[in-house]
Amino acid sequence: DGGITQSPKYLFRKEGQNVTLSCEQNLNHDAMYWYRQDPGQGLRLIYYSQIVNDFQKGDIAEGYSVSREKKESFPLTVTSAQKNPTAFYLCASSIFSGSGLNEQFFGPGTRLTVL
Amino acid sequence: DAKTTQPPSMDCAEGRAANLPCNHSTISGNEYVYWYRQIHSQGPQYIIHGLKNNETNEMASLIITEDRKSSTLILPHATLRDTAVYYCIVRVAESGGSNYKLTFGKGTLLTVNP
Numbered sequence: 001d002g003g004i005t006q007s008p009k010y011l012f013r014k015e016g017q018n019v020t021l022s023c024e025q026n027l028n029h030d031a032m033y034w035y036r037q038d039p040g041q042g043l044r045l046i047y048y049s050q051i052v053n054d055f056q057k058g059d060i061a062e063g064y065s066v067s068r069e070k071k072e073s074f075p076l077t078v079t080s081a082q083k084n085p086t087a088f089y090l091c092a093s094s095i096f097s098g099s100g101l102n103e104q105f106f107g108p109g110t111r112l113t114v115l
Numbered sequence: 116d117a118k119t120t121q122p123p124s125m126d127c128a129e130g131r132a133a134n135l136p137c138n139h140s141t142i143s144g145n146e147y148v149y150w151y152r153q154i155h156s157q158g159p160q161y162i163i164h165g166l167k168n169n170e171t172n173e174m175a176s177l178i179i180t181e182d183r184k185s186s187t188l189i190l191p192h193a194t195l196r197d198t199a200v201y202y203c204i205v206r207v208a209e210s211g212g213s214n215y216k217l218t219f220g221k222g223t224l225l226t227v228n229p
Contacts, residue, residue: 041221059216103161108157109158
């Protein structure tokens with residue numbers, strides 16, 4: 001089955017620790033995205049990547065880092081510099097076109113809790 | 116991207132049509148209307164999108180008013196599994212692929228009741 005997988009589904013970390021969230025897709029999509037969702041709120045874009053070895057900051061990139069070494073993978077690291085890391089993290093992917101108007105397919109999400 | 120306004124919540128009886136409104140009075144000519152939904156604790160799911168013509172697919176219908184200032188998402192026969200938050204989003208079409216992100220508001224929580 002084609003799709004996007006995120007692991008783990010639930011993640012706990014101690015304050016001051018870095019943690020990496022996994023996102024893998026087998027849809028052969030060029031573009032991948034990371035969003036953050038807080039309770040009762042919409043999604044906010046953290047980082048996105050339109051092609052391998054290239055990525056751009058979204059609206060709330062501070063305290064986060066990413067890499068895009070492979071087309072299928074776009075891991076997100078939540079660093080200790082992120083002040084309020086507890087949230088629901090969603091990864092998405094899409095094909096890339098000139099207009100950017102392609103539907104984004106989302107993974108099941110990772111719920112990160114900082115203790 | 117233009118802003119959208121949606122009611123915070125709606126109820127619908129199972130088997131009946133669910134009509135979810137969205138106001139986007141500042142929409143411009145090159146902006147599309149997109150709908151996504153998010154079932155609790157899952158990732159959002161694409162439903163449908165349109166520019167000015169009405170659209171229909173296997174999930175829903177999208178009715179856009181002639182002045183494009185509002186739209187309605189119609190789920191023709193709502194089921195309990197359609198209970199979710201529904202997001203109406205407007206996105207501009209720009210050459211060069213710079214329109215990369217989806218800006219989600221708070222959406223409408225649709226509760227389908229048995």
